[in-house]
Amino acid sequence: MSKETAARIAVRDALIQLVELNRLFREAIESDHGLPIWTMETESESTNQRALAAGIATRLTYIEEQNKQETARLTGLVGVSEQTLQLGEELNLCRDQFKTAMADFRKLFGDSIEAIEQASDDLRDGLLGGLQVKHLHFVQCYRQLKLFPEPPRRVGFSWAASHSGTVRLTAEEAIVHFRKKYIASVAVNEDIGLLEKMPAKEVVVIKRILAPHLRANITWPKDIQALRQADPVLKKQYPAQINSPLPLFIQLKPGEPLPEFNRIRPYDPSARQERLQRSDARLVKINDNPHSRIYRYA
Incomplete structure (x- = not known):
């Protein structure tokens, strides 16, 4: 069996499993x-909050009115059973497997913009067309569900309204970061090419524009808090803060309430506070491509 055939079969099998687990x-x-359940903007009794949360959390494709640069979002807290949480864990694993299969598939075509377009055409008109699935939203296919087998003591939702996020790396580390975190594109390939010409230990900054997004600030019961402070693995399992574009799925027993939380409202840009000048105001681009993400300090 050729590498091409094997890669296509891996994508097909992973997608079939993803659709079924979804x-x-x-x-x-x-x-x-x-x-119990709570979702932002849907507190009306006439709204089927469970159906809405379930639909948005498992949406794999674009809907007709969806902007191509947007992902489906719905912040909230959803109580689920032990069996449902286990299914969510299987779904998260499947999403990772599908992401890996897609990365291997795209590598067959190379990193140029023409190759990326060819890979997309091959996928859309060939493999996905044969499965009668088109217009996959890959971010929605890949993103991990937030699943908690133990309920937090409190969840405090807050808006993060900063304009950009930055990560400070050496040129050598930045190359690895781009190849691991970003899908190949003309701008990404140009950035990698410039980084390869720089001294390996020169410090650069990767900067990306961020839309206002919701964070969940999580307070855990004292026994869990003590354990997570002593164990890095548990810190990841029981995080103190996460982005929350999708609901948090929390395992509850019948009759058990949701954790204490604040019923945050949709983002209001007029309520933003003026911020002090950030240190990254001194950053300058080193690539003329408008989609470039690498900077150095002036």
């Missing part, structure tokens, strides 16, 4: 109707 998880969320 369906099972969506149905499981809706069947947990006896457990």
